[in-house]
Amino acid sequence: xxxxxxxxxxxxxxxDASYELAAFADKLGAEKAMVLIGSEAEVPKVNGTVxxxxxxxxxxxxxxxxxxxxxxxxxxxxxxxxxxxxxSYGWDLAPRVAATLKAAQISEIVNIVxxxxxxxxxxxxxxxxxTPTTGKAVLTIQAGAxxxxxxxxxxxxxxxxxxxxxxxxxxxxxxxxxxxxxVDLTRAEVIVSAGRGVGKKENVPVIASLAKALGGELGASRxxxxxxxxxxxxxxxxxxxxxxxxxxVACGISGAIQHLAGMKKSxxxxxxxxxxxxxxxxxxxxxxxxDVLQFVPALTGMLQK
Ligand SMILES: Cc1cc2nc3c(=O)[nH]c(=O)nc-3n(C[C@H](O)[C@H](O)[C@H](O)COP(=O)(O)OP(=O)(O)OC[C@H]3O[C@@H](n4cnc5c(N)ncnc54)[C@H](O)[C@@H]3O)c2cc1C
Numbered sequence: 001x002x003x004x005x006x007x008x009x010x011x012x013x014x015x016d017a018s019y020e021l022a023a024f025a026d027k028l029g030a031e032k033a034m035v036l037i038g039s040e041a042e043v044p045k046v047n048g049t050v051x052x053x054x055x056x057x058x059x060x061x062x063x064x065x066x067x068x069x070x071x072x073x074x075x076x077x078x079x080x081x082x083x084x085x086x087x088s089y090g091w092d093l094a095p096r097v098a099a100t101l102k103a104a105q106i107s108e109i110v111n112i113v114x115x116x117x118x119x120x121x122x123x124x125x126x127x128x129x130x131t132p133t134t135g136k137a138v139l140t141i142q143a144g145a146x147x148x149x150x151x152x153x154x155x156x157x158x159x160x161x162x163x164x165x166x167x168x169x170x171x172x173x174x175x176x177x178x179x180x181x182x183v184d185l186t187r188a189e190v191i192v193s194a195g196r197g198v199g200k201k202e203n204v205p206v207i208a209s210l211a212k213a214l215g216g217e218l219g220a221s222r223x224x225x226x227x228x229x230x231x232x233x234x235x236x237x238x239x240x241x242x243x244x245x246x247x248x249v250a251c252g253i254s255g256a257i258q259h260l261a262g263m264k265k266s267x268x269x270x271x272x273x274x275x276x277x278x279x280x281x282x283x284x285x286x287x288x289x290x291d292v293l294q295f296v297p298a299l300t301g302m303l304q305k
Contacts, residue, residue, distance in 0.1 A: 197252015
């Protein structure tokens with residue numbers, strides 16, 4: 001079984017998520033080859049073939065041209081799986097590749113169970129296991145779901161891809177920084193986040209007070225943001241910010257994979273949840289089984305004293 005892994009490269013750098021693709025292939029037990037549309041200096045250090053196309057020539061992103069490069073590697077490698085990270089790059093490019101190859105696409109894989117791909121449904125409240133029925137399949141994996149254990153260990157064999165026809169009606173213009181936000185969670189040393197367990201908007205200040213007492217910032221899970229209780233700039237997770245503070249306190253947050261992907265690299269994680277079996281317990285250093293609305297004000301009061 002062979003997997004062709006499509007690296008992520010942005011503003012001259014290989015993104016770490018590329019190594020998560022390798023971790024996924026290892027877990028699947030697949031032989032791996034990679035595609036990097038980037039620069040030779042950034043070729044991932046993995047064993048196996050790396051197909052390199054020059055981003056200087058083909059653009060850091062251009063769906064027309066990048067699709068042609070991926071298809072050229074597919075032709076040479078004949079993989080069973082073509083694997084992307086479930087990122088804005090993967091969302092855009094994977095379906096284009098799947099449609100051209102008439103291959104099944106399985107999106108946002110979070111695990112491999114008995115050779116089947118586990119994906120979330122109903123906003124990830126439920127999981128289902130699927131297998132493709134086409135000869136080849138295009139996959140996207142959830143960032144953060146496949147842990148990298150031995151990054152930068154291998155020796156790649158470089159093969160270059162040069163397109164005979166690299167023409168496109170699209171031109172890559174560049175990246176623009178997102179609008180300036182009222183808070184930059186990526187720099188915070190302490191984050192105290194509110195989850196749906198806080199119950200209602202009026203309770204958010206209870207969590208914000210603890211953040212203030214600890215000299216930190218307020219974070220939030222997605223439902224809290226979607227409900228309009230907190231601004232999106234505070235959201236932690238795959239569609240919010242990826243953070244790695246010294247201390248992360250999760251208040252009434254269940255620990256869905258999309259939230260964990262954004263905070264599990266925090267140095268020390270405290271979770272407060274009334275459910276002792278909440279999945280957040282798997283990444284928490286300390287799980288306090290309590291009602292947030294009782295425990296948090298008491299803790300804040302003690303800290304203020
Ligand atoms: C494509 C996609 C992208 C997503 N991106 C993100 C993202 O960036 N960030 C994100 O957070 N989510 C994201 N999600 C949503 C994610 O799947 C979960 O639905 C979400 O993280 C759940 O938020 P929550 O833990 O606050 O709520 P819930 O899952 O509802 O959990 C609430 C928790 O609070 C506990 N609780 C309830 N009452 C109390 C109380 N009084 N005291 C203590 N504990 C209590 C419950 O036991 C439960 O564990 C995304 C989903 C999809 C499909």
